[in-house]
Amino acid sequence: MNETSGPEEAARPSDEAPIRSYEIPYRYDTTATTAQLQEKFVDLGDGEETGAVVSIAGRLMLKRDQGKIVFGVVQDGTGRIQIFAPTKTTPNFDEFAGLSLGDWIGVTGEVIKTRRGELSIRPSEWVMLAPTRRPFPDKWHGITDPDTRYRQRYVDLWVSEESNAALRNRSRIMSLTRRWLEERDFMEVETPIFHSIASGAMARPFSTHHNALDVDLYLRIAPELYLKRLTVGGFERVFEIGRVFRNEGMSTRHNPEFTMLELYWAYSDYNDIMELVEQLVSSLAMEICGSTTLVYDDKELDLSVPWKRASMLDLIEEHTGLVLSIDMDRDALAAIAVEYGVEVKEYYGTGKLILEIYEKTTETQLWGPVFVTDYPKEVSPLSRDHRTSPGLTERFEGIVAGRELCNAFSELVDPDEQLARFHDQEAERAAGDAEAMGMDLDYIRALEYGMPPTGGLGIGMDRLVMLLTGSTTIRDVVLFPTLRPEQVTGTPPEDEAQAAPPPVE
RNA sequence: GGGCCGCUAGCUCAUCGGGUUAGAGCAGGGGACUUUUAAUCCCAAGGUGCCGGGUUCGAGUCCCGGGCGGCCUACCA
Structure with a gap:
């Protein structure tokens, strides 16, 4: 209805847009899409x-x-x-x-x-x-300002086909992942997000406070220790897909809150987990992309099973010619690390030094998919000693499209050993590592009741979605990525009394 | 956190090394058009050039400070 033919509120200034007075139905039946x-x-x-x-x-x-x-x-x-x-x-x-x-x-x-x-x-x-009261973006260009796209996703979803498709695919990937795991008798659980000790990963937590209990709490940085308590409790195949929170910088690969899949599989080891990961990811690729061969960032990626497996030390040798070992002289190793530009700290032992050298020289060269196996014990406080290589653990990370997709291990199940590892972490914290893992005595107590041999896995689901949707920034696969709160709230276009500005968070 | 780049109409973009009234497309308003495809054509309207200082006869343009954003980098998944 336009100005001349439609009823109009007398109070309105004439220079405003025509006021429509439609009867808006309470429901509407469609018969087709x-x-x-x-x-x-x-x-x-x-x-x-x-x-x-x-x-x-x-x-x-x-x-x-x-x-x-x-x-x-x-x-x-x-x-x-x-x-x-x-x-x-x-x-x-x-x-x-x-x-x-x-x-x-x-x-x-x-x-x-x-x-x-x-x-x-x-x-x-x-x-x-x-009716829309605000003008829609340019019908050809849409919204190009990324900040506006993320803040006003409700508009972006209409005008940006790629956003819309990626975010719908995210939902499908989550759903398919759940179904795939449930078909294999994994049971989904929900464990606390409030933790009194932020542990289970190396990261700095967000903190909050519970008034009634008058205690400080942390938002979880990983669900790991709770899930393994459930393994002790007899839940033999559990998984959780949930939000975790890490108080770190943001980037195209990092959102402060992100979605992690963790699963624990009793009576299995890290070899079983490798098979599980490659099968899960390749089957998701088939479902979402229709192929296990995809192109990411203009480079080809073949996700077909099996994926390459190689130990960290072998990969370092392959990329640098350096033959390193965990029982080398610490200072000799430190000297090599410095050569490759590592900022060596006092408390770094051989394990940490090897990891740093790997990250500097080798990890950046990997495209994958490849399982990098057998991480030093010093940097793996929750994984079990390697069955044949002292000083190493049965841990692997999956590198896909040049990025860490997952982290997994044969779980450390021995309470005495776990306690010792926690003590080592405390020492590192005292030496200046703010991200060292926190001591969790209840977790030790749980292990003392006996935890069976167990394989465990964590997958960054946001990164998996990026991979399968071809997105190069994590914000494109998170509906509402973390942003600085908007300083100036948008003023309504017509009449401030009609629509108050949204509250600033 | 560090480095580089950006911010002009609701949206997408112009405006030569400072120089008169900062332009255009789309959207919105008025008009024309009975098969369009980002329809087209005519008319009118639309601006705190991110904010605050400074230099200058004169600043959107140069300088300083601040805000916000992007990219790279650092930490991690």
Whole structure:
């Protein structure tokens, strides 16, 4: 409805946009999605009519007012379809012509194909479902400012096809992962997010406070220790997909809160976990991408099973020619590390030095997929001693597309050994490592009741989604990535009393 | 946290090494058009050039400070 024909509130200044007074229904029945129609009528000839009357709903994304005919394009969650609205047959034609880009409408009408071959609905009825008060972004360019896209995802999802697809695929990946694990008798559990000791990973936590208990609590940096308590409790195959929080810098690969899959599998070891990971990831690639060979960041990646397996020390030798070992002289090793640009600290032992050399010289060269195995004990406080190589542990990380995708090990199940490792971590903390792992005595007590041999795994799900959706920044696969709070809240375009600014968090 | 780059209309972008009234497309308003595809055409409107100082006869443009963002880098998954 436009200014001249529609009722208008007298109080409104005349320079404002026309005020529409639609009856907004409480519900609306659709009989089809746009994708269903596009698929069903793909063979319809130009200018043909079908006799099929359907109802669809969505947002008006394009409008071409041709005078006596208005062409609209409505988008729903599945795709788009044109609305062909001639004066003669369209109810409230002037109002239809006056719709804004971004308005939600419901349309009932016959499915036809125009002379120019565009599948269309010719409305016999239509209804406003929600008018937009704010102008939609440029219909061609959309939103290019990333900050605006992340803050106003509700708009980005409409105007950015890639965002929309990646975020829908994220949901599918989570769902498929759950189903895949459940089919293998893994049971999903939920463990606390509030931890009194932030442990289970090397990271700095966020802290908070519980008033009634008057205790400081941390947001978890990993669910690991709780999940292993469940293994002690007899839950033989458990997993959790949940948010963890690490108080660190942000980047294209890091969001302060991110989603981790952790699973624990009693009676298995890290070799079993490697098989599980390669099978899970390759099957997800088939489901999402239709192939186990994909292109990421313009480089090819072959996820087909089996993935390469190689020990950290062998890989270092392969990339640098250096033959290192965990029982080398510490200072000699430190000297080599310095040569490669490692900032060596006093408390670094041979294990930490080897890891640093690996990260500097080798990890950056890996594209993968490859399982890097047998990490030094010094940097792996929760993994079990290697069965044949003293000083190393049965731990691996999966490197895929040049990034760490997962971290896993044969779990350390011996309480005395675990206690000793915690003590080592405390010593490192005292020596200046703010990320050293916290001592958890209840976890030791749990282990004292006996934990069976167990393989454990953590996968950064956001990175997995990046991989499978071809996204190069984590913010493209997180619906609402962490951002600095908006300083100036948006002022409503028309009338401040109509819509108060959103509260600043 | 460090380095580099950016911020002009609701959106996407112009404005030569300082120089008159900062332009255009889209969106929004008015008008024309019965098969358009980012429809097209005509008209009118739309700006605290991120903010605050400074230099200058004159600053969107140069300098300083601040804010916000991007990329790279660091830590991690």
